């Protein structure tokens with residue numbers, strides 16, 4: 001199985017760092033709204049939008065994992081045997097096992113992170129109740145460190161505190177949006193689905209064609225899939241697409257070639 005990047009990414013999905021100023025409050029408000037004007041599409045500091053981009057990115061990575069690991073599996077078994085049922089059974093089992101393992105890992109990782117965030121919020125709440133003045137000075141200090149004059153920082157801290165002290169501290173200190181913590185179940189489902197969708201590409205490509213053509217068909221389908229996921233993730237990350245696609249296709253193809261010959265060797269030894 002490939003390393004699971006999605007835990008990290010899903011887990012940090014809505015953690016957009018807010019650098020700008022009254023934007024801190026603005027951001028807390030906007031991120032609870034569902035409509036994002038299209039004109040803001042290229043503003044990466046926008047909390048909700050960058051959260052969505054992270055989900056999309058994680059989905060693409062999950063699909064990529066599904067494509068590569070299932071392709072390796074079915075091509076490996078196809079290298080060992082001409083039996084159609086064995087290849088299909090391996091592919092379906094690989095899809096279910098992989099998707100469940102991704103979903104389980106995601107559930108655990110996001111749950112743990114949410115517990116940590118809730119604990120941090122409770123601590124912040126306590127501090128705000130026990131020493132509001134020190135907390136307001138702390139908030140002002142953060143904005144001073146970001147480059148505001150002491151007077152302006154103090155004013156910003158005062159206004160944010162009057163509006164919603166916990167939101168202000170959660171955002172500036174913890175980079176958490178308390179009203180929008182990631183749901184572990186949602187993250188688990190997203191992992192499960194993205195892996196399964198990716199896994200279907202090699203599975204269908206090896207199942208449909210006649211035995212003589214199935215490995216090549218699968219390789220072609222997988223390369224097309226990897227070009228797509230490579231292109232989408234490069235686009236999402238504003239990276240040069242050519243190199244990302246080449247890397248992705250190379251790694252995926254290598255995995256298939258290796259497992260195919262492992263399968264062939266195994267088939268020769270055992271069969």
Ligand SMILES: [Zn+2]
Pocket residue numbers: 124127135138169173
């Ligand atoms: Zn604080």
